[in-house]
Amino acid sequence: MVMPMAHTSPAAAPGAFVAASDVAALAAGAAVFGTGGGGAVHTSQVVAEQALQEHGPVPLVTVDDLGPDDLVMLMSGIGAPTVGIEMLSSRHQIDLLVREAQIAAGRPITTLMAAEIGGSNGVGPVGWAARLGLKLLDADGMGRAFPSAAMVSMNVAELPCDFAILSDVVGNVSVIKTIDLHWLERHARALTVASGSICLGAHYPMTAETARGAVVEGTVSAAIRVGHALLSAADPVQAVAAELNGAILLTGKITDLDRRTEDGFARGSVTIAGTGADRGRLQRLELQNENLVVLEDGEVLVSVPDNVTIIDAETGQAISTEMLRYGQRVAVLAWACDPIWRTPRGLELAGPAAFGYDLDYVPFKEINR
Amino acid sequence: MSRDLSLGVDVGGTNTDAVVIDADGQVLASTKQPTSEDVTTGIRAAISAVLTQLGDARPQVSRVMLGTTHATNAIVARRDLDRVAAIRLGAPAATEYPPLLGWPPALAQKVLAGSAMLGGGHMVDGTPITPLDRDGIRRFLDQTEDFDAVSVTGIFSPSGPEQELEVADLIRAHLGADARVFLSQDIGPTGLLERENATVLNAALYSVARSVTEALVTVVTEEGLEAATFFAQNDGTLMSLDHAALYPVLTIGSGPANSIRGAAHLSGAEHAIVVDVGGTTSDLGVVVNGFPRESTLPREIGGVRTNFRMPDILSLGIGGGTIVDLVTGAVGPGSVGHRITTEALLFGGPTATLTDAAALKSTPVEGRSLPDLPGSTGRMLSAALEEARRRLEDAVERLSLGRADLPLVVVGGGGFLVPDQVPGAGPVLRPGNGDVANAVGAAISLAGGRADQISSLDEREAAIQAASEAAVAKAIHAGADPLQVTVVDILETPVTYTDRPTVKVSVKAAGPLARLGERMNA
Numbered sequence: 014m015v016m017p018m019a020h021t022s023p024a025a026a027p028g029a030f031v032a033a034s035d036v037a038a039l040a041a042g043a044a045v046f047g048t049g050g051g052g053a054v055h056t057s058q059v060v061a062e063q064a065l066q067e068h069g070p071v072p073l074v075t076v077d078d079l080g081p082d083d084l085v086m087l088m089s090g091i092g093a094p095t096v097g098i099e100m101l102s103s104r105h106q107i108d109l110l111v112r113e114a115q116i117a118a119g120r121p122i123t124t125l126m127a128a129e130i131g132g133s134n135g136v137g138p139v140g141w142a143a144r145l146g147l148k149l150l151d152a153d154g155m156g157r158a159f160p161s162a163a164m165v166s167m168n169v170a171e172l173p174c175d176f177a178i179l180s181d182v183v184g185n186v187s188v189i190k191t192i193d194l195h196w197l198e199r200h201a202r203a204l205t206v207a208s209g210s211i212c213l214g215a216h217y218p219m220t221a222e223t224a225r226g227a228v229v230e231g232t233v234s235a236a237i238r239v240g241h242a243l244l245s246a247a248d249p250v251q252a253v254a255a256e257l258n259g260a261i262l263l264t265g266k267i268t269d270l271d272r273r274t275e276d277g278f279a280r281g282s283v284t285i286a287g288t289g290a291d292r293g294r295l296q297r298l299e300l301q302n303e304n305l306v307v308l309e310d311g312e313v314l315v316s317v318p319d320n321v322t323i324i325d326a327e328t329g330q331a332i333s334t335e336m337l338r339y340g341q342r343v344a345v346l347a348w349a350c351d352p353i354w355r356t357p358r359g360l361e362l363a364g365p366a367a368f369g370y371d372l373d374y375v376p377f378k379e380i381n382r
Numbered sequence: 383m384s385r386d387l388s389l390g391v392d393v394g395g396t397n398t399d400a401v402v403i404d405a406d407g408q409v410l411a412s413t414k415q416p417t418s419e420d421v422t423t424g425i426r427a428a429i430s431a432v433l434t435q436l437g438d439a440r441p442q443v444s445r446v447m448l449g450t451t452h453a454t455n456a457i458v459a460r461r462d463l464d465r466v467a468a469i470r471l472g473a474p475a476a477t478e479y480p481p482l483l484g485w486p487p488a489l490a491q492k493v494l495a496g497s498a499m500l501g502g503g504h505m506v507d508g509t510p511i512t513p514l515d516r517d518g519i520r521r522f523l524d525q526t527e528d529f530d531a532v533s534v535t536g537i538f539s540p541s542g543p544e545q546e547l548e549v550a551d552l553i554r555a556h557l558g559a560d561a562r563v564f565l566s567q568d569i570g571p572t573g574l575l576e577r578e579n580a581t582v583l584n585a586a587l588y589s590v591a592r593s594v595t596e597a598l599v600t601v602v603t604e605e606g607l608e609a610a611t612f613f614a615q616n617d618g619t620l621m622s623l624d625h626a627a628l629y630p631v632l633t634i635g636s637g638p639a640n641s642i643r644g645a646a647h648l649s650g651a652e653h654a655i656v657v658d659v660g661g662t663t664s665d666l667g668v669v670v671n672g673f674p675r676e677s678t679l680p681r682e683i684g685g686v687r688t689n690f691r692m693p694d695i696l697s698l699g700i701g702g703g704t705i706v707d708l709v710t711g712a713v714g715p716g717s718v719g720h721r722i723t724t725e726a727l728l729f730g731g732p733t734a735t736l737t738d739a740a741a742l743k744s745t746p747v748e749g750r751s752l753p754d755l756p757g758s759t760g761r762m763l764s765a766a767l768e769e770a771r772r773r774l775e776d777a778v779e780r781l782s783l784g785r786a787d788l789p790l791v792v793v794g795g796g797g798f799l800v801p802d803q804v805p806g807a808g809p810v811l812r813p814g815n816g817d818v819a820n821a822v823g824a825a826i827s828l829a830g831g832r833a834d835q836i837s838s839l840d841e842r843e844a845a846i847q848a849a850s851e852a853a854v855a856k857a858i859h860a861g862a863d864p865l866q867v868t869v870v871d872i873l874e875t876p877v878t879y880t881d882r883p884t885v886k887v888s889v890k891a892a893g894p895l896a897r898l899g900e901r902m903n904a
Contacts, residue, residue, distance in 0.1 A: 056575060060478055093506075095886060096506045098572060100503075103474035103476065183512065210505070266780060
């Protein structure tokens, strides 16, 4: 039975908080939601843990909890991961960003939300919320990681983006107002390059009213649960799959890796040969920053926007596409995307065709093998 | 008289091993001695033992190479570490992540005298982040008390090294010409926090490293050897002793690297999977073109995250002393370790081990056979042996990268646990002297160096050329023969989100050591 995640993940309970002790689980879970991309979580985890230790737990609120005075901003790090590991953010970068966003919005920002729950972008906002004394929305704009700023649920919901703010490591701040998200991406990319290929961004100011139906709800608490399952279960691989209502498509080892760069994106494929009970089976995954399509015997088993993450066959830890190595023992984990991505507009923005694949999208169903 | 013998020493936590090999790589002498608290006594005993075995040939020893886990142990035990003043250049960039973030507090407290994040550094395209804060550096040095060394980490210094070099001069001009200054560009590639961690650790290890280098020099001098001395580093290449004293952190993974290379050498294989089966664990690694294959995952040393390229080692809880639970059938991970000669069934002891299981089918210990066992015990042991072999076979398959023809080189006291045929591997080789493979690995090391460059895709060829030249220069500086150094590895990583397609290239060069005998006699 298909159980879309937003329905199986009870949203944050009233009075819910994210504490410093949850950050490791959040990071491990966010890495799984990264579907191969989203950037390494480790440094974000260390900084977020420290922020929560210093400033205390962060209130985790749902869309229902938002009042008329609340204003939500979507937060993200933008840029090249290879630069992101060297030129890290400044201490005041996030303060500048939020201050400028408040000026542009003409009212206080009360709540932060991760643009994408997958990878480091899913971990940073909780630390920023702690430092700024803000709330964190139990939601994100993707329910996973995607390579393009246009691939957000607010865009599916056709919510206009009033403005975007970028701040860089030296303190430059830009307010960007574009006619649509494609122009926003183009301008943000040019500014990011000018800033040394890495920026922090805030965009999509939202109220309780506009956020409803436009965000992927429950994903922060889901990532924390997935992380707890992964870090504490006796069989972490099965525990993670169960927590996501997903399935392990194959357990095996990587026997071929083909990676290249096209149009600024890491593209390639990885071949996994089944071992143990799966011996004799072979799956190929197509990658473009994230894992996009799983093929077996010429048939598509799963495709974007449904979620595919390659996890360590023993520890269940997510392995990002740049960390894949020949010979690794892995399990292929798949689970259903949020229903918003299965709408016609969702598929237009982030279906197989949006990534250049000429195939019909078949919704992933849980498979009990 | 030809002076072409090499003396290899491995200072491990338990044993100090030494070997002498000739120019053809044949082992002429070998010994195993206990490691001593002062390091020197163990090295003295080991070197003295192999030189005695050599007899009249001892003047032919022209090189002494040492590999050790001493630096790792110092970090883990938080012992004898120097205090470091850590400077980072590039503020306000990266100020959200202060130096030593995430270190175990006790270690950070021991090592860090103070830190400063100051103006300087470069962006990925070479643009200065902020002007270099020269006064800030002087002020920080004046305000910081009780430090032995200074570490300098500039943002993107691996791509543009000039600023760190200028700062080193500035620090020496301020503190004195003999001030100990360590630059991140000499320690690692891009990856700011990991490189900074490694640079600070390196600065903290100076005295520990010097104690080992001095121990080696002392013994070599006492023995009257006219030999050049070297240290083995993580990637299986050598550094001059002077270099090792400056960059001790680069020796941290030398133990496993030497073991893998030594075992492969003893077997005669250039490409091989190596398994070292000890009493408690089996360590597996791969040799490609005579070098250990490196892991690309970040490595932690004593709880500190670094980005060293270390040998890709897979450790299993399978060894000769591994305990077999006769009730549940569980194999390990407990081991009787060196108590095997009193504990195991073969020796009349009460504990079933994998050595006993192997005795069902072969004779792992000469002159020993199993006492009469109940049928159920025999079946349990038999199943345990199967389980141990299955886990070893899985590990071999995992490391084989799909090649079924790589020879499997077996060394270590528990080598009998590996059958003569292993699926996923070629011939199983069991070379002699496998018990001193570590020291053999040290004795056959090459000299090498690695350098990184970031460039636009259009200038990729030039970047590879520049990185190659820098790597070759580093290898020669480390002792390689200038006429025989070659580039052995080129890694390219694409950089996205730039206006032009950009790549990072990382080049490694290595070559046999220059013949220093003549120079020393001159």
